[in-house]
Amino acid sequence: MRHLTTMASMSVEPTPISFARGAPSLDIVDVDGLKAAADAAFTNDPARTFGYGTSVGYEPLREWIAASHGVTPEHVIVTNGSMQADAFLFEALVSRGDAVVVESPSYDRTLLSLKTQGADLHALPLEADGVDTAAFAELLDGGVSPALAHIIPNFQNPAGYTLSAAKRAELLSLAREHEFTIFEDDPYVELRFSGERLPTMLSEASGGEVVYASSFSKTVAPGIRVGYLVGAADLISKIADLATAAYISPNMVAQSIVYQFIASGAYDRSIETVKKALSSRVETLAGALAEKLPQASFTTPEGGYFMWVTFPDDVDTDRLFTACAERGLAVVKGSDFLLDGAKNSLRLAYSAVGEDEIVEGVDRLAQAVNAL
Amino acid sequence: MRHLTTMASMSVEPTPISFARGAPSLDIVDVDGLKAAADAAFTNDPARTFGYGTSVGYEPLREWIAASHGVTPEHVIVTNGSMQADAFLFEALVSRGDAVVVESPSYDRTLLSLKTQGADLHALPLEADGVDTAAFAELLDGGVSPALAHIIPNFQNPAGYTLSAAKRAELLSLAREHEFTIFEDDPYVELRFSGERLPTMLSEASGGEVVYASSFSKTVAPGIRVGYLVGAADLISKIADLATAAYISPNMVAQSIVYQFIASGAYDRSIETVKKALSSRVETLAGALAEKLPQASFTTPEGGYFMWVTFPDDVDTDRLFTACAERGLAVVKGSDFLLDGAKNSLRLAYSAVGEDEIVEGVDRLAQAVNAL
Numbered sequence: 001m002r003h004l005t006t007m008a009s010m011s012v013e014p015t016p017i018s019f020a021r022g023a024p025s026l027d028i029v030d031v032d033g034l035k036a037a038a039d040a041a042f043t044n045d046p047a048r049t050f051g052y053g054t055s056v057g058y059e060p061l062r063e064w065i066a067a068s069h070g071v072t073p074e075h076v077i078v079t080n081g082s083m084q085a086d087a088f089l090f091e092a093l094v095s096r097g098d099a100v101v102v103e104s105p106s107y108d109r110t111l112l113s114l115k116t117q118g119a120d121l122h123a124l125p126l127e128a129d130g131v132d133t134a135a136f137a138e139l140l141d142g143g144v145s146p147a148l149a150h151i152i153p154n155f156q157n158p159a160g161y162t163l164s165a166a167k168r169a170e171l172l173s174l175a176r177e178h179e180f181t182i183f184e185d186d187p188y189v190e191l192r193f194s195g196e197r198l199p200t201m202l203s204e205a206s207g208g209e210v211v212y213a214s215s216f217s218k219t220v221a222p223g224i225r226v227g228y229l230v231g232a233a234d235l236i237s238k239i240a241d242l243a244t245a246a247y248i249s250p251n252m253v254a255q256s257i258v259y260q261f262i263a264s265g266a267y268d269r270s271i272e273t274v275k276k277a278l279s280s281r282v283e284t285l286a287g288a289l290a291e292k293l294p295q296a297s298f299t300t301p302e303g304g305y306f307m308w309v310t311f312p313d314d315v316d317t318d319r320l321f322t323a324c325a326e327r328g329l330a331v332v333k334g335s336d337f338l339l340d341g342a343k344n345s346l347r348l349a350y351s352a353v354g355e356d357e358i359v360e361g362v363d364r365l366a367q368a369v370n371a372l
Numbered sequence: 373m374r375h376l377t378t379m380a381s382m383s384v385e386p387t388p389i390s391f392a393r394g395a396p397s398l399d400i401v402d403v404d405g406l407k408a409a410a411d412a413a414f415t416n417d418p419a420r421t422f423g424y425g426t427s428v429g430y431e432p433l434r435e436w437i438a439a440s441h442g443v444t445p446e447h448v449i450v451t452n453g454s455m456q457a458d459a460f461l462f463e464a465l466v467s468r469g470d471a472v473v474v475e476s477p478s479y480d481r482t483l484l485s486l487k488t489q490g491a492d493l494h495a496l497p498l499e500a501d502g503v504d505t506a507a508f509a510e511l512l513d514g515g516v517s518p519a520l521a522h523i524i525p526n527f528q529n530p531a532g533y534t535l536s537a538a539k540r541a542e543l544l545s546l547a548r549e550h551e552f553t554i555f556e557d558d559p560y561v562e563l564r565f566s567g568e569r570l571p572t573m574l575s576e577a578s579g580g581e582v583v584y585a586s587s588f589s590k591t592v593a594p595g596i597r598v599g600y601l602v603g604a605a606d607l608i609s610k611i612a613d614l615a616t617a618a619y620i621s622p623n624m625v626a627q628s629i630v631y632q633f634i635a636s637g638a639y640d641r642s643i644e645t646v647k648k649a650l651s652s653r654v655e656t657l658a659g660a661l662a663e664k665l666p667q668a669s670f671t672t673p674e675g676g677y678f679m680w681v682t683f684p685d686d687v688d689t690d691r692l693f694t695a696c697a698e699r700g701l702a703v704v705k706g707s708d709f710l711l712d713g714a715k716n717s718l719r720l721a722y723s724a725v726g727e728d729e730i731v732e733g734v735d736r737l738a739q740a741v742n743a744l
Contacts, residue, residue, distance in 0.1 A: 029422045046401065050401045080452050080623060113617060222621075246456060246459050247452055249595075250597065
């Protein structure tokens with residue numbers, strides 16, 4: 001009786017649901033495959049797994065990445081996650097006051113990292129088929145001479161949009177003509193669950209006009225912290241020197257595990273598992289939104305973790321954020337990803353939630369919108 | 373016959389021996405213990421092992437480090453190796469032009485990192501019982517106001533010397549009076565194989581005058597890349613923000629493995645294995661040097677990886693380095709660790725070589741000296 005009384009007197013808090021976390025749920029991480037990969041790594045190559053190594057990373061993984069991009073290993077450096085790769089790249093290529101083109105909206109941590117480096121950011125609108133290349137051309141014609149253009153081509157964070165083939169070609173052409181570097185930041189590339197895969201700008205580049213970054217956070221696990229850069233050999237060599245000074249060498253244990261995870265075939269299976277789950281989740285999310293929030297507009301993503309949802313102009317997402325939080329729902333305001341602008345969008349991440357949670361989460365979101 | 377002819381016509385290259393590598397030989401890395409630790413980490417705590425986590429590191433490891441230093445966890449950040457910790461610390465505490473006191477000789481990578489940060493380095497002589505505190509007091513009395521003093525208290529790299537208890541107390545007293553921070557850089561502390569362990573300056577500090585760094589590179593394995601800082605909570609919080617911007621979170625997989633390695637008891641056993649091997653090696657090295665190179669002077673270290681060997685003034689280590697290399701022996705010149713000065717010392721690392729290699733290596737060194 002005492003137990004029941006206590007229960008009844010407690011305020012009922014809803015179980016938290018998060019559409020905020022751009023991370024995989026644990027059920028789509030292949031823990032058993034990773035156990036086997038660690039065992040293989042420690043058994044097959046203990047000397048290189050447990051030794052210092054050098055700042056370019058674990059050689060067999062470096063070679064695999066190089067081969068998968070059709071380049072030789074001196075074009076590749078494997079780092080402690082791709083944010084760290086970004087930081088080295090910005091240190092190498094961006095000086096205080098340099099113009100850098102970014103997408104709007106774009107990943108908040110990258111924007112912050114560029115600001116810290118002293119970049120003069122020029123934000124161009126992101127459209128459903130990628131960055132506004134006409135606005136980009138106009139900016140260049142107006143005399144802005146960027147050191148770098150940061151582009152997330154596939155299933156962009158936060159918008160979920162994908163850069164079209166035509167715009168990829170246009171960007172390459174602009175980069176050649178105006179001599180800037182495209183930073184092709186592509187952590188979600190393997191997570192396409194519908195539509196056709198497009199060639200990377202790196203693979204279409206004629207010279208050193210593209211530096212490419214990706215990561216194993218979304219295909220293996222975030223806690224493994226393995227990312228990489230592919231670019232011109234002299235740039236990679238310069239970045240390797242920065243990496244040596246920063247940490248001698250990246251995590252060899254983690255990189256050796258990733259390599260064995262790939263070699264065993266678990267990597268390809270893991271990607272299939274992740275894509276299947278994300279595909280079902282986005283279908284559930286899109287269906288629930290259409291049903292419960294017909295006033296919201298969105299483009300259903302063809303891959304990745306994120307959907308960008310825009311509400312009518314009178315919906316203030318600062319207030320919506322609070323109304324969601326009161327209902328145990330975490331979301332990220334669109335304004336967190338913008339240098340300035342729109343107040344009526346949210347980023348919904350469907351990577352960390354199961355389908356039941358998605359249905360319940362959209363219910364709470366609809367209640368929150370209706371309560372404003 | 374063809375085989376023998378080929379052999380005979382080849383020039384005979386001696387098997388390379390390295391007294392240059394400040395790294396453990398693979399036989400003193402507990403590969404089986406690490407396999408078991410990885411399995412336990414992935415089984416017991418997959419969510420925190422494979423998730424992003426936060427920049428302060430894997431919480432159970434952070435708590436263990438805090439407890440081992442008698443502080444609460446907010447005083448600790450666990451990083452991707454201790455060089456990375458150094459870099460964050462220098463970013464937080466050292467501005468361009470700030471005076472920083474260093475030991476001479478000292479670890480070359482730390483000196484470089486401080487120079488990159490724009491520090492105005494003041495090198496004080498290192499004596500067999502640690503930094504010359506009288507010279508330090510004189511420098512302070514002369515009006516130099518350092519932001520930081522970098523001190524490697526135990527089995528210093530490169531000299532192998534240990535800071536005495538009396539000098540530890542003196543440094544703390546100077547730091548309090550002159551309001552600078554002591555950076556107690558202590559990666560070798562667990563590797564004492566003779567003599568008595570001295571309390572850390574951190575443990576004797578009354579306030580925030582000491583920031584302490586250490587690492588699992590020498591007690592687990594370098595490739596695991598796990599280091600840490602212990603310091604004032606507000607400083608650690610500032611460094612956590614720098615770490616978030618640099619890499620979101622450090623390697624959770626590696627930190628979780630280290631935690632399980634400790635929890636299983638393998639860590640304590642590993643330290644005993646390492647100490648026993650290093651003790652035998654240093655005995656062999658000291659014996660061989662006394663026998664083959666009576667003109668060389670050295671202090672036998674009580675722990676760690678390194679012995680500093682000084683030759684008579686007429687021995688030029690640039691020429692000696694070359695003469696060693698010609699005999700298949702790698703050494704590091706003392707001048708690599710000095711801001712300026714002595715040309716007649718070498719650092720001999722005995723961490724990566726077996727006892728047979730040590731005997732053979734000293735033979736080659738003696739031949740090289742005699743050939744000058």
